[in-house]
Amino acid sequence: IDNSEDGLAAQLAVLISQSTGRAVRWRAAGFNSATSGQIRDHVLPNLSADPWTHIVLAIGTNDTKNFHSVPRFKKEFGGLLYGLRAKWPEARVVWSPVLEFTRAPAMPPLLGKILEIRATDMNRMGERLCLERGAVPASRLPITNPEAGFASDGFHASEAGYRAWAEHLVGPVLGN
DSSP states (O other), X not given: OOSGGGSHHHHHHHHHXXXXXXXOOOOOOOOTTOOHHHXXXXXXXXXXXXXXXXXXXXXXXXXXXXXXXXXXXXXXXXXXXXXXXXXXXXXXXXXXXXXXXXXXXXXXXXXXXXXXXXXXXXXXXXXXXXXXXXXXXXXXOOOSOHHHHBOTTSXXXXXXXXXXXXXXXXXHXXXX
């Protein structure tokens, strides 16, 4: 996407505002290709302790594609959840599981199948960690129209893909 207003955080904020009739203040934090451990170690410590009421985590895809082990993901994502809970104990933390790799247009079929096996294991561990550590695991994003939902690179979300993702997450974020 060309503008952050077309990304997941901004589109989710619009949907939350429309659903609640309230103004929404949002912030996106992270960096390209970041893994759970990198977010835990380099982003979380540098976020101001503003009183966020909701935190959405779109994390795990890079851990999976980088072939991090499930025990490593457990340590790093689990530590991230603990850190978020310590910094924002009252916030509703929602995790969006790893995407379905076999649906990404740029993914070679065999690699997609291999990564999908790994994603299943990562998602199982991520859901367990969320339930243990006071976060909400959302259901996996259904990819119904890969041609429209992915950017021209065939891997990252397009504006329409982020919109569909935001629509998918608004219910879990609001507790519906």
